[in-house]
Amino acid sequence: MDNQNNQNNNNPYQSSSGTNYSDPNHDNLFTPSPSALEDPSMGRLKHSGPGIASFVIGLVSIIGYMLTFFIATMAINSSIGVIATPIQVEEIALHPAVVLASLAVLVCLVLNLAGIILGVIGLVLKNRKKVFAIIGTILSGAMILTFAGLIIAGIYMM
DSSP states (O other), X not given: OHHHHHHHHHOTTBOTTOOBOOOTTSOOSSSOOHHHHSOGGGGSXXXXXXXXXXXXXXXXXXXXXXHHHHHHHHHHHHHHTTOOSTHHHHHHHTOHXXXXXXXXXXXXXHHHHHHHHHXXXXXXXXXXXXXXXXXXXXXXXXXXXXXXXXXXXXXXHO
């Protein structure tokens, strides 16, 4: 009898009552817990795709503005040395580098508008992290407000 009790105690598949637990809902050594069956990343929120796109567009537009203003400044500096009369100042406005810089600024503004739209979409999505959407919306909005402020300042300086 002691031999049989020892065998039952050493056997992890049977309990002391001798009942066979083949019930799939019963926790035994070979059935994983329900939490192990689920994906461990399910508890964490993912970043929103439109929010990441808004952030990237905001960074690209800031770099675009910097490059544009650098190129336009270099073109104006190269042309300033030959200006002798006020009539030639109008020629600077038609300089190809200045025209391309103006078009590049317009492209950056369109990118900023797309960044704001994607940022708002990223903020509206449920069950997603909103960090990149917030940063992208702020970057794009700040660049549009800065550009609008420069235009208003330019109008009042005339």
